[in-house]
Amino acid sequence: MKNYILQILFLTISLSGFSQTKTIESDLMDLKMNVGDTFTPSSYVMSSDGSTTSCDNMIYYNKQGVFSTAKSIQVDNESGKIIANQPGLHEVVAVCITEGGKRFSRTFVVDVQFPAVKEIKISLNSDKVYEGTYVPISYEVIDEMGFVRENVNFSIKSSNSNLVVDDVNNIKAVKSGNVTLNATYEGITGTLNLDVLKNPVEYIELSSNADQARTGDVIQLKAEAYNKKGQILSNIPFEFSFKGKSFDKSNTASGLIMNDGRFVADVSGNYLVTASLGNVSVSKALNIYERNVKRDVVKVGTGLVNDKHTSDFWVFEGVDGRDYAVTGTWGADGTSYFWDVTDPSNILKIDSVQVDARTVNDVKVSEDGKIAIISREGASNRKNGIIIIDVTNPRDVKIISEYTKNLTGGVHNLFIYQDHVYALSAGQKYYILNIEDPVNPVEVGMFELGKEGQAIHDVWIEDGIAYSSNWRDGVYMVDVGNGIAGGSPSNPVAFGNYNYASGAHHATYPFKSKSTGKFYTVLGDEIFPNGIDVNAPNETAGFLHFVDFTDIDNPVEIARYELPGHGSHNYWIEDDILYVAMYSGGIRVVDISGDLMGDLYKQGREIGYILPGDKDGYIPFATMSWGAQLYKGHVFYSDWNSGIGAAKVMPVKPDNSKVNQYLN
């Protein structure tokens, strides 16, 4: 036996000695190409003993995958022929498949060389350059094939001592007079001729529309420069800055100041705002006090759903004048519940419908309180679509019809507006259905972005404008009857768009500020940084982006509401107050009156909050708030783990603290 084992061992060692390590050799190695070149590789297999063989079954591919292929390089899988479309380093994988399914692969880096630099454009981002100021310039490096180079490290030189360039290419004008700025890269130099002007400012006067304010209040500073003769100078590019000390010695003063002189403080304290031009400056003290908008928010009543997750909800006035709500369920059995919420402290479950679905993600009710629509996902016949329900008697609701055409991929969100349903289809587009005859809905329109990879998460209609939330493509404002762009339900016309870098745009709420008249779209993220555990509390992220759409053609993102550690979901705005479900952060009530700028949470604009987590919830004590709606003075909400609830924002308590005694 012992000999037998030794023989096997010897045989194994002997055989392994004969095994060869094989690698793919190819003229792809160290390959350099120019944009527009083609190259067909020649590859073979080399064994560790130096012998070579051809590979009958070689597959080549671009390691970037298929979606980016057209933008960088194209690789023919069979021949390996490469077409170089864009400069840069690209990885090409060669896989040799041998008999018996053994395969070995090798990645080659192909250097598609940047074309020679043709031109460097330097532009000045200011009308005038004054002595003692930093010079705001921008560059553009264009090569011979029209590609623009990014992240170029220039060598910048000044033709004389009027400009000083530091080690990281900041440029300061130190003396008046003409000067030429030279930016050189790869032997090509771009030039900019400047006339550094003597600083004409003898002194600056700085005023503001307030000397004291609350955190979050936007103060408009006004700087005026004068020459030696005491004459006002126009078009002076002031630099605004601030410093401050918090009243709370353990806190840091913070805020935001813009080039147009708007300033907002996050923290109460003494601030010094400064306007300067070169070495001439003036400061002004501002006293910032607590916003002091805190109010008690109390839970009034709960309609507990604890055998399944709750999704969206809608509160409405029934035809009998009483108040009702409908809630959906998530990942369950296709049930929607109907509630009497006339007494918010005694929310009563009064009826339910169950449809063939696993998730009823969204529910809405018509303006007249007669028709409810619910979305379907996970139908056993995979047709999904929507269900139209007669809620004339919410105690005995009746399904009127099912509509699935073009909606089989699942309807995640929907909206009802003036006898039309707007229903998302497979997360890519929305269809518009006329439901004047709810038994026989008729498709009358459809809106999509019409681009590869189009995606949509939500649609909301107000004043004849549909606001669709299209993830990375942001919000699209579509005329479906407003008239602003000649649109209608059968002819939806897009007229406004804004997107942002994270691409997590999930919901939109239009907001016209009562206090300022400005028009915003409030764009919410939805982010789960670590995925989800359906049976345990979850980490959420993302925030609300406030985009000033007063000028529809030039939207500007100006503020955010971000609750540290908790992500945003659905929300409601009324009378300049935001009611937002922040998932694990509960229902938050936020003062968004006045001009908005910067970080609204840091500014102490939060009025109050509740955490709907319930000891008897689907997941006990775990808050996962889904949406909020202000209705007849109560804040209604739905929570993933506890169902529907109502809260009340209590009146302002008399302030006896004297903290704000100096405020008007």
Add this chain to the structure above:
Amino acid sequence: MRLLVFLTAFLISNSSFSQNYYLYVAAESDDMVSLLRFDGSELIEEERFEVGVMPTEIEGPHGITVDPNGKYWYLSLAHGSPYGTLTKYSTETNKPISSTKLGLFPATMQISEATGLLYCVNFNLHGEMKPSTVSVVDPEIMVEIKQITTGAMPHGSRISPDGLYQYSVAMMSGELFEIDAITLKVKRKLNLEKMNMMSSGNHQMNSNHQMGGNHSMKMSHSMVQPTWVIPHPSKKLAYIAGNGSDEIIEVNLDDWVITNRINVGKGPYNVEISPNGKYLVATLKGEGSTGIWDLEDLSISKVLKNTTKVSHGIAISPDSKYAFISVEGIGGEPGKVDVINLKDMSLESSVNVGKQAGGIAFWKISD
């Protein structure tokens, strides 16, 4: 010596009773995957784990497969924004390792033992009736290396026993596609509609074949609505589930012709063949049952009612002893996996899994 032989035989025969069969099943409406173990008499859910990254979206795990060496399993998530995802998991930890985006509604897939590549159909179940694609992925580094255009709603991606060809059917254009697993090009396609019985139907495609928009213009909805294809483990035959025509279609892969159509129950959906080549097993989705046919003469051996409604996927153990059937259920009902003993054609055991149990893949037999 006789005693030794007897003892050895005894030990071997007994050891076969302690074998465990492991498999994975995906629950499409729960975003869950279950690891199941069958000990020869009882099917047990060993573990259930969440999949996907967007909790408030149903991402729909649909297709699942285990690589030939058993180290990894792969899951297609049908819904994305808008593209679906393929994720690679370790069978040792059942934790995700890496992911890549595929096309619209990626569904069934399999890895070729010859090429090591994974071929996944982009079902585009809810999209327009236009040709979709088969994604080819290098699972080693999880890169989608090509999307090969086939027909409308491709489904049932299965690889030939030699690993050199991938087969799928296009549900709405009623076609069988054969892809060369190495050149990554469609080699042949076959019209599966009934007028095509015993006709040549040979659509040899040249290597430059492209199917663009014109194809969709001419497309009419298939009456057959094929949903699955399985090549025979040893013969040059393939069998197709005609979900719309309630039939199993036999195709001779040498001659590329339809050689037989047998009427089966309502809505055959998935079809698999036991590795020993004896049985053809098909789920009859419309009637919530599973049929078993003798492949010698395609005679029906047994139709068994499944334990809930909407029969879906099939995984047959490599020893050809058991067929594991995923059954979706409806609404809030749990999904089920039923075990059918292929020797005595009986339902052996059943276990609850997540809602809408669909994709099912055999992992290993182990002591």
